[in-house]
Amino acid sequence: MSSAPDTWRPSPRELERREIRRTLRRRSILVSTVATVLVLGGLLIGTVSSPGWASVKATFFSWDDAKAAFPSIWHAFWTYNVKLFLIGEVLILILALAVAVLRQSRSPVLLPLRIIAVIYTDLFRGIPTILLVFMLAFGMPALNLQGVTNSLFFWGLVALVLSYGAYVAEVIRAGIESVHPSQIASADALGLSRVQAMRYVVVPQGIRRVIPPLLNDFVSLQKDTALVGAAGVFDALFAARDYANYQFNFTPYVVVAGYFVVLTIPLARFTDHLQHRAMERERQGAR
Amino acid sequence: MSEALLEVTDLRKSYGDKVVLRDIDLRVRTHDVICLIGSSGSGKSTLLRCLNLLEQIDDGVIEFEGREISDPRIDPRAVRSRVGMVFQAYNLFPHLTVLDNCTLAPRRVHGVTKGEAEQRARDLLARFGLADQADKHPDRMSGGQQQRAALVRALCTQPTLLLLDEITAALDPELVGEVLTIVRELAEQGTTMILATHEMAFARDVATAVCFLDEGRILEQGPPAEIFSRPREERTRRFLSRVLPPA
16 A cells, blocks of 8 residues: 555656657657747748848937936836836726626616616727727816816826726626626625625636736727827827937837837736646646 | 457556556457446546547557557547547537537548438437437536437447446436436447446446456456455455445
């Protein structure tokens, strides 16, 4: 039984098999490397050998211009874009969760709120985000309301939150609805209230399932922070345009693109990591 | 002894440091019905999954139809298209009707035409008393019906070996009967099967051989009469005294 010492040594056949597996693995690594080099190399050569490459290189990939535009773009990026989405994401999650849960509620008292939630998602998903930015950033100050800020940054943020809140609310709702009814039944059976069942059983499972599409929306939001530039907030894109218009060189646009990419990759890896961890924890040994 | 359909030699499987199967030797000939018994966690399910190449083994050799299938160069799909498997939790595809569940593999894997696949599936469903369920979705049926449908799905590919993984464990006693009746019928028709089961009475009646697994080893194997009435090992005796109704 288990008390017997385990004297197992891999048999010659097993060692041979491991060798075969190693060979197969090496072969697939080789194939993937060759395929990657061929495809990426082909694309690179195709681009560089195109007739207009010299002028594209001078106007889009000028090292000097990149260096010159770097600090002002960084400043604008940090003070506007990064702040916009850091604050925005938190507010969007709260708003979207509230709207999604509200749409799932069954209490008769909440009917008016349910109606508002439905109208809100239908309406704000329908309006292009840039129009919302214009309407709020220019319209709200124009109302001349007492004690209401005229800050473009503030109204740009509100526009983004309202627009993305509607999208994210639908994503979260889809997650909540994907939780099997038997989960609600067993929460009911334990005597949990409807709200408690949502809070402790349904929402945590639902959210976990929709993390990839949520991340998708957040990456999209990070990029759409550039829309507030259209209303006059001096964000990274605005700063790049400012430089480009002065110097007749488009390199700063590439620099801005680089900023956005660098920003989104860590977030993507972080969510991958979270998901992986959750899966390890919950699915271990599951068959 | 005739040529073995499946032969397992010195099989070993571990998850990290935890060895779940060791020194497994097993010979299955055509028309055999092998029952794997033993407490939960003794390795019955893992053994079945290894035979179907759902798990990569750590040592030993599995030969099926005279070919070593534990070779990494073997295409597991070729093996699985000859081996049927039914799971404890049915694992029917909930988005497909019963008929579509049963015709998916014949049509997509075996290249059977739609008409022929459906005919075959309907015949089998009718034989198993599910003729009127063919166009329903699995979740609308009872557990017993679902498990019978899962059996039909496995049979539709005309496998030479059927692996049944505690297929009655999730069913209430009344429904266990209806599923076991079918398995008994299959056995009588000469279907070669390996089944992990807790149904001792069934194993005693139907099995050609019983293997008692304990902590990842086949502690004892032999004809059911021998295992159930004269177990050699103390551990087997203890297990049987707990699961068999007092005589």
